[in-house]
Amino acid sequence: MSLTNYLGCNFTLPISDEEIEDLIIVGNNFSSKYERENVRKHITTKHIYEVATAERIGLSLYKEDKKNSPHNYQKKQQYLKALLEILDSHLEQGDYCELYTCWVGEESEERNKELDQTIQISMFDMDDIEVAEKTLLTIKK
Template sequence: MSLASYIGCNVEIPINDEDDDLVTIGSFFSDEEHRINVQKYQFKTPYVYEVSSDWGIEISEYMNRKTCAESKKELIELCKLMDSYLKNGDFFELYSCWVGEETQRREGELTLQINSFDIDQIKMPEKTLVRFEK
């Protein structure tokens, strides 16, 4: 199984599956059915994409330090990317889960400002819906 991270937003985002980017938007671990399910059960937005590098974005004390540090870098880069697409007052949602678990009940919710959060204070375990507001 693979940990997939999905974003939901109100604007279309171009697919970016370049291998040299820290964060890419495209289809990696999931298929269309998984994205439909995460949209139906987790998001409130019309557009859903999988976001990836080598693994999903998860930040928790149960992860090894290297993977957690990589997730933090990916999250910061994702917020920079999404900030360029969103207008003031808009938002995007992030949800990470194991592929096939998109319909399961979420375990937590969190709302953050896209440009003003302390990455070292965030806990984002799998199955946590995070709303980033601009």
């Protein structure tokens, strides 16, 4: 099983070229069409993409990693920042995206709603964001 991130958008995102080494890869990395359909229970937007890091792994970010593994925490923050920059360039004022994180195969399971977060893309503290499994991060512009 792989940890994956599903990105819901109301606009079309370009699929990443596998030959180019971007920090964030947009495409169907681990999931099947069936799993992407199941994640609809958590995502309200028109389009759903799967995103992964340049290392071809799902993105997770936990506050305790800042102390336990500072190097990896900073690297994961760089990945999240790269994703947010992509979204900022596509989002219209007043629009939003949703990032749902789970293990492939667990898309239809209940999420940890108490851990869901909403951020404004132009104004947030990176240290306050967690990208945990079975949570939804809503990104607004």
